[in-house]
Amino acid sequence: MTPQRLQRLRATLARRQPDLSVIMDGVHKPHNIAAVVRTCDAVGVLELHAALPDNRARNTVSTALGSQRWVNVHEHHCGEDAIRHVQSLGMQVLAAHWSEHAVPYREVDYTRPTALLLGTERTGVDDISAAAADRHVIIPMMGMVSSFNVSVAAAIILAEACEQRRAAGLYQQSRLNQQQYRDTFFKWAYPKLAEHCRRFGVPYPELREDGEIANPGRFNFQLSEAIRAGQTS
Numbered sequence: 001m002t003p004q005r006l007q008r009l010r011a012t013l014a015r016r017q018p019d020l021s022v023i024m025d026g027v028h029k030p031h032n033i034a035a036v037v038r039t040c041d042a043v044g045v046l047e048l049h050a051a052l053p054d055n056r057a058r059n060t061v062s063t064a065l066g067s068q069r070w071v072n073v074h075e076h077h078c079g080e081d082a083i084r085h086v087q088s089l090g091m092q093v094l095a096a097h098w099s100e101h102a103v104p105y106r107e108v109d110y111t112r113p114t115a116l117l118l119g120t121e122r123t124g125v126d127d128i129s130a131a132a133a134d135r136h137v138i139i140p141m142m143g144m145v146s147s148f149n150v151s152v153a154a155a156i157i158l159a160e161a162c163e164q165r166r167a168a169g170l171y172q173q174s175r176l177n178q179q180q181y182r183d184t185f186f187k188w189a190y191p192k193l194a195e196h197c198r199r200f201g202v203p204y205p206e207l208r209e210d211g212e213i214a215n216p217g218r219f220n221f222q223l224s225e226a227i228r229a230g231q232t233s
Contacts, residue, residue: 001189001211009188009211012070013181014174016046019113020161021086023049023093025079025129026120027150035151036118041070043162044171046184049074049082049115069191072184079117079129086115087134093117095133096153097125102136110161111168118150182207193223200226 022040027033027050040048048071076082083093091113096105108114117133119125124147130136139148139156148156165171174181186204187194189211197204205219213219 003210005189006211009185013176013185013188015044015171016174016176016184017044017165017170018046018176018180019089019091020045020110020165021047021049021091021115022154022158023051023079023082023086023115023117025051025082025117025125027118028052029121032121032149032151036154037068037071037073039151039155039158043158044165045071045158046176046180047072047074049076049086051076051079051082070188079119079126080132083115083117083129083132089113091115092135093133094157095119095125095130095136096138096150096157097130097133097136098138098147099130099136102138105137105139105157106160108135108137110164111170114161116154116157116161118154121150185211196223196227200230202226 020043022036022045024033024036027036037048048068050073052075074082074085076085087093093115094105094108095117097117097119117125117129119129125133137157139153141147147153176184183204186207189207190213194204196202200223202223205216206214208214
């Protein structure tokens with residue numbers, strides 16, 4: 001771990017927002033998924049929630065989400081489950097969805113705990129998820145088309161959320177609890193080891209201030225034993 005990499009990881013992690021999230025409900029095109037996750041990383045989103053499409057695109061979507069490294073992805077059975085989950089954490093759910101009650105996206109307070117709900121590429125947010133959301137937001141359109149691509153809409157709205165939070169000072173100091181910080185740092189710094197730990201049920205090791213594993217011999221032994229037990233079971 002070089003000092004430069006350590007500094008970059010810590011600085012990025014310190015700006016992560018534990019109460020700003022995105023729900024992708026049925027988004028199924030890999031390039032849209034990648035674009036949304038890239039935007040999430042850019043504005044400091046820590047957790048993304050996804051309800052995968054129930055069709056042949058499901059495996060492709062799962063693979064695309066699994067390749068993401070800088071944003072934690074959580075899969076849900078359906079959009080309503082994802083919405084209820086983030087609402088239980090105290091977040092307002094804003095559906096990018098036109099309705100009689102929708103308001104322009106800039107009229108919302110994004111410094112509150114917030115999750116942005118995005119629907120499918122073809123039909124947008126479905127009626128069930130729209131009803132479960134707390135508010136509906138729209139991006140005013142000035143041309144002939146009625147809406148932006150889902151990844152573009154996400155970028156526009158999340159950029160507004162980022163600016164409001166920046167102005168409120170929410171990026172100036174780390175807002176993660178100690179466990180979130182430690183776990184996320186290890187996954188970023190040691191992605192392959194983190195995957196082995198997850199797969200074989202080994203706790204993440206303690207790290208030194210310089211980012212290195214505090215007791216590599218003990219950790220390697222624990223991981224090796226867990227892998228051996230997994231292979232023989």
